[in-house]
Amino acid sequence: MRKLIIFSIIGFFAQLIDGSLGMAYGATSSSLLLMFGVAPAVASASIHIAEIATTAASGVSHLYFKNVDRSILLRLTIPGAVSAFIGAAFLSHLPGEVIRPFISIFLLLLGVYIVYRFMFRERKLSSKQPAGVSSRFLTPLGFIGGFFDAVGGGGWGPITTPMLLAKKGMTPRRVIGTVDTSEFVIAVSATLGFILFLGWGQFHWVWVFAFMGGGILAAPLAAWLVKIIPSYLLGVLVGGFIILTNANTIIQASEFIPSSWIPYMYAVLLTLWTIAIIYQFRHRPRSSVHAEPLPTPAVHSKQAVE
Numbered sequence: 001m002r003k004l005i006i007f008s009i010i011g012f013f014a015q016l017i018d019g020s021l022g023m024a025y026g027a028t029s030s031s032l033l034l035m036f037g038v039a040p041a042v043a044s045a046s047i048h049i050a051e052i053a054t055t056a057a058s059g060v061s062h063l064y065f066k067n068v069d070r071s072i073l074l075r076l077t078i079p080g081a082v083s084a085f086i087g088a089a090f091l092s093h094l095p096g097e098v099i100r101p102f103i104s105i106f107l108l109l110l111g112v113y114i115v116y117r118f119m120f121r122e123r124k125l126s127s128k129q130p131a132g133v134s135s136r137f138l139t140p141l142g143f144i145g146g147f148f149d150a151v152g153g154g155g156w157g158p159i160t161t162p163m164l165l166a167k168k169g170m171t172p173r174r175v176i177g178t179v180d181t182s183e184f185v186i187a188v189s190a191t192l193g194f195i196l197f198l199g200w201g202q203f204h205w206v207w208v209f210a211f212m213g214g215g216i217l218a219a220p221l222a223a224w225l226v227k228i229i230p231s232y233l234l235g236v237l238v239g240g241f242i243i244l245t246n247a248n249t250i251i252q253a254s255e256f257i258p259s260s261w262i263p264y265m266y267a268v269l270l271t272l273w274t275i276a277i278i279y280q281f282r283h284r285p286r287s288s289v290h291a292e293p294l295p296t297p298a299v300h301s302k303q304a305v306e
Contacts, residue, residue: 011050011214016222029211044091044150045194050208051187054215059181061223067177072164075138077182080146080156081189087150088193101253108250110162111242115276117166118235133167150190156183162242165235172234176226233280240273 014029029047062068141163148155157179164175226234247269251257257265 005210008210008214011054011211012218014211014215014218016218016225042198044152045088045191045198046208047211048088048150048187048190048194050211050215051183052191053212054219055180055184055187057216057219058223059184061220062177062181062226065177065223065227067173067223067226068181069170069174069178072133072138073178073182075135076142076160076178077185079139079142080149080160080182081185082146083143084146084150084156084186084190085193087147088190089197091151091194101250105246105250108243108246110166111239111246114162114165114239114242115236118232118239119276119280133164133170137167146186146189149186150193156186158242158245161238165238172238173226173229176234176238177223180223233277236273236276236280240276244269244273 010029029050059068141160145156145159148159160182161175161179164170164179165172229237244266247265251262251265
């Protein structure tokens with residue numbers, strides 16, 4: 001019973017982070033299962049079943065708070081669902097832990113860019129509509145994100161969220177809401193693959209329901225938080241979280257970093273992240289508090305008239 005309570009609490013905070021930052025539910029939950037000795041394929045399968053309920057609750061909440069960019073939702077979700085099924089099919093034969101550090105290096109560098117962008121290059125909010133995102137960008141992004149989500153037990157958010165945030169004109173609130181909403185279909189697709197190739201008997205159902213219950217409770221709160229946090233602050237929060245989580249993966253996978261250095265490395269990263277957040281609070285003008293720019297009036301927009 002004590003373990004189930006712990007799993008429910010972890011599920012709550014994992015969904016709170018995922019729903020407000022667009023990532024980390026699968027990574028947080030699967031890491032806990034692996035720590036308890038669960039096989040990677042079973043851990044990923046169990047988390048994806050739990051995510052069917054948590055991502056559904058999260059998606060509904062983000063749609064209610066108007067955090068979703070519908071123009072890119074399907075174009076990102078469909079290729080992601082296809083590759084998630086493929087990733088589930090090949091997980092038992094693919095060394096996901098070997099691949100993960102290389103992805104983390106890329107994501108860490110992208111996190112640095114996102115922090116830089118929201119601290120120094122987004123000082124003024126534009127009155128223009130967000131730039132469109134092409135299918136040439138979204139299709140491969142969906143394929144990569146869905147595949148590594150199934151293989152690693154989490155990866156849809158850490159891959160798609162920073163890549164979308166790095167596109168000019170994309171606001172954190174809508175990126176996070178869109179990614180979280182699309183993740184429902186990814187979780188369903190991956191779960192179907194795991195059921196087909198693993199069978200029902202491999203799942204830890206009690207653990208699944210524990211994660212599921214905590215996540216469902218946290219979903220509405222997370223969707224509300226992402227709506228009220230200003231974009232300039234949310235960008236630094238997301239970027240710093242990307243750096244911290246992927247630095248952890250790299251440090252744990254490295255054989256050359258002395259164990260005595262690790263606490264100091266984390267302390268430095270946390271200190272720099274805190275300084276960046278404080279800097280945003282103190283140096284942002286009062287007029288930058290809106291989460292995203294106001295839309296162009298319909299009378300001046302050809303698209304709006306049409």
